[in-house]
Every structure is written in structure tokens, then in C-alpha cells.
Amino acid sequence: MTSGGQVARKSLSLQKAWFLTKGRLRSLGIVIGLIIMILFLALKSEAFLKPANLLNILRQSSVVGIMAVGMTFVLIVGGFDLSVGSAMGLAGGLAVGLLPKIGLGPSLLVALLMGIVAGMVNGLLVVKLNVNAFVATLGIMNILRGILLMYSGGKTMFSPDRSFALIGSGYLGPIPIPVVIFTVVTLCSAFILHRTRFGRYIYAVGGNEEASIFSGIDAGFYKAASFAIVGLLAALSGVVLASRLQSVAPMAGSGYELDAIAAAVIGGTSISGGQGSIWQTVAGVFVLGVINNGFNILNVNEYIQLVFKGAIVVAAVALDTYSKRKT
Amino acid sequence: MVEGFTVNMDRPLLEIVQVSKYFPGVKALDKVGFSVQKGEIHGLAGENGAGKSTLIKILAGVYPKDSGQIFFHGTPVDFRKPFQALSQGISVIYQELNLVPQLDVISNIFLGREYYGFLRRLDNLKMLQEYETICDSVGFHFPPHRLVRDLSIAEQQMVEILKAISFNAELIIMDEPTSSLTERETGQLYKVIKKLKAQGKTIIFISHFIDELIELSDRITVLRDGRYVGTVDSRKTSKQEIIGMMVGREINDIFEYSERPRGEVFLSVKNLSKQGLFRDISFEVRKGEVLGLAGLVGAGRTEVAKAIFGLHHYDAGEITVGGKRLVPGKAGQAIKAGIGLLPEDRKRYGLVMGLSLAKNLTLANLRAVSPLGVIQAKKERDAALQMMKALSIKTPGLHQIVRYLSGGNQQKVVFGKWLLKDCELLILDEPTRGIDVGAKLEVYRLIDELARSGKAIILISCELPEILGLSDRILVMNQGRITAQFSRAEASQEKIMAAALSVV
The missing domain is CATH 3.40.50.300 (P-loop containing nucleotide triphosphate hydrolases)
Incomplete structure (x- = not known):
């Protein structure tokens, strides 16, 4: 096997070149775009690069970021989840509503468990009953929202609890706790998705479900598990949001599912599955966060933000599809 | 006009x-x-x-x-x-x-x-x-x-x-x-x-x-x-x-057959039937043997292959590997028992086209390079590299996305996937479809080598010269049934075609 070593070295040098191949450039595009945006805003406004502002961007991005990381799993496995915004709201509602009765720890646990169960229901609908993911999660979205409305009686729920408020407003040293949670979630997810067998199977099932089954992979399990993961992370982001606002409005979390999908898609995760990565999604989250923050700093009309965000999502997907068709 | x-x-x-x-x-x-x-x-x-x-x-x-x-x-x-x-x-x-x-x-x-x-x-x-x-x-x-x-x-x-x-x-x-x-x-x-x-x-x-x-x-x-x-x-x-x-050229001109030693019976199929697809299928495959499965498109060969591999349920009959009966409809179990399938449509069923060469190679045997669920990059690379060399897959590197490989090299990747798994029986469904002549020859040699190394092989092909050139024994399927069986010496294009076309 002496020649084996030579081949290995040779392929290592090839790996460097591989980093600059077309697909890679496309995924680096998002980072380049982000840097350009940051440079632009730094030139336009002195306030932008101040540490306080940057931390602010990070904290604001954390809530949607946690959910977007979860969404990345579902999108890569070839699914789609519209119910996460409602799951987010309900999780916050459960945490706030149960806290006075059963205490902080148990109420958080119930909220997170609800997220996992909601995700599993989505997964079973999609895998076992073959309901289209879009439709299944649309139904669950309404059901979860309805449960929150019933539970809260349609009124905003408030939480005066100081320790609960720490989750959203506290600091670990100089770092806001939501940012810490987002970072931990990101690192764990990146490890699972990129370094474990579980993660590899998620890519394989999303890339070609039939070939995965032909290779002996239980495709249904990995799809259902992805829905459970996004459910859990949606609930977690709901808890963080509720804690930060110390309240849960009846429509809390509504619209977040679309921001999460937008972030993943801007990052280059394919809606048709099999493609994407955690760090790309995180880049997408920051793009959205920087846009939010930048528009506020520059005092640009808030409504135009939506137009701009929408355009970026469409442009990112169009670019992705176009570059695929060309090769 | x-x-x-x-x-x-x-x-x-x-x-x-x-x-x-x-x-x-x-x-x-x-x-x-x-x-x-x-x-x-x-x-x-x-x-x-x-x-x-x-x-x-x-x-x-x-x-x-x-x-x-x-x-x-x-x-x-x-x-x-x-x-x-x-x-x-x-x-x-x-x-x-x-x-x-x-x-x-x-x-x-x-x-x-x-x-x-x-x-x-x-x-x-x-x-x-x-x-x-x-x-x-x-x-x-x-x-x-x-x-x-x-x-x-x-x-x-x-x-x-x-x-x-x-x-x-x-x-x-x-x-x-x-x-x-x-x-x-x-x-x-x-x-x-x-x-x-x-x-x-x-x-x-x-x-x-x-x-x-x-x-x-x-x-x-x-x-x-x-x-x-x-x-x-x-x-x-x-x-x-x-x-x-x-x-x-005849396949004999590019590939020379010589006698291979045969081992014990590896797979045995008895009276396998499935409504509307195949009926009363019985045969055995030995280690070191290439069993050709001839017939027209739609004769039921692919369906039988899928049933053996656990992708189809069947109404009656049984499949045993080394004396142990396989539960119908469980691909995972067939794979565990040492069966690998090179599907007819490799792009659809054989490969994840958007993943790299290395990732496709280890897909069926990922467990071996991820003992605790965590993929060990070096083990995976070594395993993939070994297959890449053994099969002389032509690629710029292990990270090449499979979509950009030629048909012949793609097919080798599917072979490699099962070889890494160390399968005992390979079911090859149209293994040379859509690949050019040079690559075909390589695939023929590979099939021969595999049989020589003691693997059992079921070869399904529409190209009669291919079946005749490689197989030790040939079964002919026609409208879901086995209509003829030939030894290598008995078989000829005419006999096979007659059995494949006759009205059952």
C-alpha cells in the first residue's frame, strides 16, 4: 500500500482545488454578498460597526436563526414546514402559561416536548400517510395556532417571572443569552448534519429518496426525525422570544416560518432537497438580520424592507436554479 | 408547403x-x-x-x-x-x-x-x-x-x-x-x-x-x-x-470466458409468485457463478430482482440465503444477508447524483466508517479511495459530484458501493446500459473477477451477447415465468429468443 499514500496525498491536493469549483463558488456567493452589505453599511453609518449594534444584530437574528437551523434539516431531507411559526407561538404560550403552576423547568420541558410532538405529527403525516408536506404542515399550522388561541383566550399572556426573562434578556459575560443558545444550536446541528451518519442519511434521502431506499436506508425515519428536529428548535425559539418579550401575543411567531425558510433558501439550501448546509443558513440569517438593522439605521421606510427581502429570496432561488441548469 | x-x-x-x-x-x-x-x-x-x-x-x-x-x-x-x-x-x-x-x-x-x-x-x-x-x-x-x-x-x-x-x-x-x-x-x-x-x-x-x-x-x-x-x-x-x-464485434472478441470454480448454493428461490408480475419462479445461485436472466423488457426479470432484494412483497414462495429465509419486503434485511442490487436505472435508484463520489461509495456501508454514529473522515476517505483505485474510476477526485462522471464511471460507483459492503450476491440489472464500449468491457471483466473471487452474480440483460458471453447458466423469463434453462454450452441466441418470445 505504498502507492496508497501517494494517491492519498494527490487527492488531498485535489481537495484544495475542489474548494474553488462552481458549486462552492455559489455557496460562497452568500458570504460575499453579506460582506458587501456590511461594508456598505459601515461606510454609510458610524453606528453600524459599533459592538453594541453588532451584538444587537446577533441577538435579533438568534430567534429566527434557531428556527432556520431546524428548517435546514427539513429542507435538506426534501420536506417543508409551515407549522413552525405556530409551534413557536404555542411553545411560548405553554411556557408562560404553565410557569406559575408547575415551575420554570417543567414548563420549559412541556413547551419543548410539544414542539417535538408537533414535528413528529408532521413527519408521520408526510411519511406514513403520504400527505404533501406543504398541505400537512399548513393544517398543523392552523391547528397549533387554534390551540394557542383557545389556551390564551385570544389575549396576550404576560410573564412577570424574573428568571424566565433571563433566557431572552440575560447575558453570559458580554454575550446575550439568546446568542449563546443560537451558537450552541448551530454548532450541535452542524456537527449532526455534517459529521454524523444521521446527517449523511438526511442528505442522501433528500438528494434521492429512492436510491437511499435501494441502499438500505430507512428514508421515512430520517424524514420524520427532521420534522421532529425543526419542531423542537421552533419551540426553543418560541421560548426565547416569549422570554425576551416577557409575553406571548395570540399571533406570536406568525410569519417566522417564512423568515426561517427565506434564510435557509438565501443561504443556498435547495427547496427540492439534498443541498444546503448549516453555515450557509446562518449566513442567510445574518443577511436578513443585517438588512433589518441596516434599514433601521439608515432610517429607510420600514415597508420597503419587505419588498427588499422578498426580492432577495426570489433572486437567490432564481440564481440557484439558473446555475444548476447551466451545468 | x-x-x-x-x-x-x-x-x-x-x-x-x-x-x-x-x-x-x-x-x-x-x-x-x-x-x-x-x-x-x-x-x-x-x-x-x-x-x-x-x-x-x-x-x-x-x-x-x-x-x-x-x-x-x-x-x-x-x-x-x-x-x-x-x-x-x-x-x-x-x-x-x-x-x-x-x-x-x-x-x-x-x-x-x-x-x-x-x-x-x-x-x-x-x-x-x-x-x-x-x-x-x-x-x-x-x-x-x-x-x-x-x-x-x-x-x-x-x-x-x-x-x-x-x-x-x-x-x-x-x-x-x-x-x-x-x-x-x-x-x-x-x-x-x-x-x-x-x-x-x-x-x-x-x-x-x-x-x-x-x-x-x-x-x-x-x-x-x-x-x-x-x-x-x-x-x-x-x-x-x-x-x-x-x-x-462479438463480446467474445473483447472478452474471453474461461471456466470458473463454483462454490456452494448461496441463494435459493422457491415458487416465488406475485399476482400480475411473476409466477412460480424457482432457481438457485451458487457462489462463484454468473446466472444470466434473459427475456424481453416486461418479462418480469426486474420484478423478481426487486423481490429478492426486498423491495417488492410477494404473494407466495420463499427466498432463502444460506439456509435462512428472508422476510419479504425488507431491503435492509436483504442487504444484511449480503445481497446488493445494481438497479436498471442507476441515476434514479443507484446514485444520489448531487453527492460526491466518496459519499455515494460509502452510502450502503456507512456504518463501517462511523462506528459510533460519527463519520470518521479518514476511514471514509480510505475506504472510498481503495474502491476508486480497485475499480479504476476515472475522476478528478473523491469529492467530484457523481452527476459529472461519465455513465461507465457512474456504474462503477454503484458497483463500488456494494463491494464496500462486501456483498456475497450481486444482482446486476442491465449493468452496461447507456455506457460506451470501452467501459462495457471493463464492466465485463469486473463481473468475471467478482465471480472468480467467489461472489454469486445474477445478470439481467437485454443484450443477448452479454448474457451468452458472461453467464455460466442462463434462465429465460417470458411473461412472468421461467420458460427455459440452459447451461453455457447449450445456450444460443436463437434458443434464448425462442424461449423469450414463445406464447406461454
């Missing part, structure tokens, strides 16, 4: 000059040139991968050609979109029919070209009248309002032909129209084709059945490995001549 081109009347209707087409890693067409006379039925023959489909897709405007010229009515044409070819009078009837199943016959025929009356209301009467005219011209009638999904394949094909005529097509290209028809339906199709010819239409007819080509066509052009071999007059040629042109 034709009147405008009277100047060119003595030129052929269609001239193909030095047309080439490349796909990543494959030269699909290499300077192909021949011509088709007006009013003739021109047969097109060649093995799978000879370039027939690519050529007609270029004529139809589906693919652009990379170089060369095409003259239609003596005028150079370069179709970039299918409707350009259609509007010039070239209609293609593909193997996979392009009809909307939920619509009725007449709506399909006028799809996109509906007649409108007052206030853009559909002018159903006018369409119906034209429909009748078209039907009259070929001499058969369908109820115009039957839904296409309720029609048989043969009937759907007729609808496609009607549609082509309604486009005023002068050149109608048919890609293996008889491959899924019964004998009676085939006869009807012949009549229609001859009628079309009598009306001055020109037909290019692609078929795998040589007898059919000789009977039906005026002239036959043969392609091989993307090259033009020759055009012969049907009245002056013979089946042997055309087969000789198609094959070029």
Missing part, C-alpha cells in the same frame, strides 16, 4: 451531415451523416447507447447539435425548441408518450392549438370536423371524447400518430413504437404506417426487432457507438448482415 421547395425536389427530404453531440464524458454522436428520401420508411437500428435517441432528439429540437448540419427540404435547419421542428413538419413519437391522461382524445390532439369561435369560446364543432378528416385519412376511428388514461398503450400511440398528422407532419419519427405492443396491435400499427407512406409521408422507424425493420422499411441505417455504420436496402439485406453491423 412542398410546392415552395420544388427546386430541391431531387434532393432528399432530410440530410444529416457530420452531426456530432457530446455529453459530459460521452461522445453520443460522432460525425453521423445519412439521408432520408421523401416518402420512404427509413429504419434506424443500433444497440442501446448507439446514439439513435440522441439523434432523433436533435432532429426534434430537444437537444442542440454540437457540430454538423441538417438539411430539411434542402434548407439548413437548426432547431432549438421542439415547436420549431413541429412547425416545419417534423413530428416525433417518443417511447414515453406525451399525452395528458386526464384529457380526452380530441383535446390532446388539439392541445395548444385549439380553434376558437365567438368570444374565444372553444370551437368544438370545427375541431371535431377536422378530427374526423384526420381519422379518415389513416382509416381508423376513436371515440373523440374518450379519456386518454382509459386507452391502452397501443391506442395512445395511435392518438400520438393522429396528433402528428394533425400537425401536417411530413416526417414522422417513431422511437421503438412496437416495444410495448402485442402482436395484433403491432399489425395494426404496420397498417397505419404503410397508409401514411402511401400518402407520401416519410417515416423514420426505430426498432430493436430486426425482422420488423426489414419487413417494414425501405432502407435501414445502422448506428454503433455514436457512429454511422451504413445504410442498406431492406430487400437486399439479411438479419445477419444488420446484426453484424450493429454489434461490430
